[in-house]
Amino acid sequence: MGLLPSIWLTIDTDDVFHHPKFQGHPKRSKSKNKETSISDDLKLSFSQFEKWHLCNLSMPITFFVIGEQLECNVFKSLLVNLLSNSKKMGGKITIGCHGYTHTCWSAFTPNPAGFKKDLMKAKMIIKKSVGDFWRSWFRAPGGYIAPWMAEILNEEGFVLDSSINPTSFLSIKSGKVQKKFRFNGWKAVNLAMKKAGVIERPWLTTFYPALPSCGPALHIPILKRFAISTWKKYSNTTYANEIDILNSNTEITTVYWHLLDHSKKKGTWIPPLSRT
Numbered sequence: 001m002g003l004l005p006s007i008w009l010t011i012d013t014d015d016v017f018h019h020p021k022f023q024g025h026p027k028r029s030k031s032k033n034k035e036t037s038i039s040d041d042l043k044l045s046f047s048q049f050e051k052w053h054l055c056n057l058s059m060p061i062t063f064f065v066i067g068e069q070l071e072c073n074v075f076k077s078l079l080v081n082l083l084s085n086s087k088k089m090g091g092k093i094t095i096g097c098h099g100y101t102h103t104c105w106s107a108f109t110p111n112p113a114g115f116k117k118d119l120m121k122a123k124m125i126i127k128k129s130v131g132d133f134w135r136s137w138f139r140a141p142g143g144y145i146a147p148w149m150a151e152i153l154n155e156e157g158f159v160l161d162s163s164i165n166p167t168s169f170l171s172i173k174s175g176k177v178q179k180k181f182r183f184n185g186w187k188a189v190n191l192a193m194k195k196a197g198v199i200e201r202p203w204l205t206t207f208y209p210a211l212p213s214c215g216p217a218l219h220i221p222i223l224k225r226f227a228i229s230t231w232k233k234y235s236n237t238t239y240a241n242e243i244d245i246l247n248s249n250t251e252i253t254t255v256y257w258h259l260l261d262h263s264k265k266k267g268t269w270i271p272p273l274s275r276t
């Protein structure tokens, strides 16, 4: 069907205080927001997402969850209830890993031991909380991925990474930021993942020029217009199933938004996918 590759829908469950301006980044984190309990916006987002999801059960969807969120009992029960309600109705939600903490690893000096420990803790708590919904799939917090992380992902049993934002704009930027670590942007990451045997699933960008079209780009003026029209091009394509996602010979298109987005516009925001 369709001329375009099938689409993989993914959501990051970050709360307000996980934003790099609050924590996890050596330069961007200005305020010490020590908050750890779930925000009202994220609570609202759970219920608004569920309403949308139950009307769109044919769309499989993967959540990338931050391990430490599951230490909050309210977050944990909202997630577990969502999974069980969805399953009862025939929904297909899977859960991947967005770190134990929301650390922007590649913005720091390489820290393989720290990253490994973070992954181990994340896996343990997420698996324990969601059971069969768990998949060994990873998304780097803030998209801060670097080649040295690939082998550690493999060692920790991760078979898939979805952290690359292959925009002309970002590869220039990250190439600059990472110069002192001899890192040439997302192409080097892609190669490292291949060597480590980890499937890479980059995010959708706009076509020409390649601009970001996922996550925050869905809400930034101007970028938003391009992002939404790019997403709409996928309205008639099929949705990627697990076999497609895990087959590196199958081309798929990965899109992501934040669970928190469902609190925008007084809780009426929905992702720009016109098919129901």
Ligand SMILES: [Zn+2]
Residues within 6 Å of the ligand: 012, 014, 018, 098, 102, 140, 141, 142
């Ligand atoms: Zn995040």
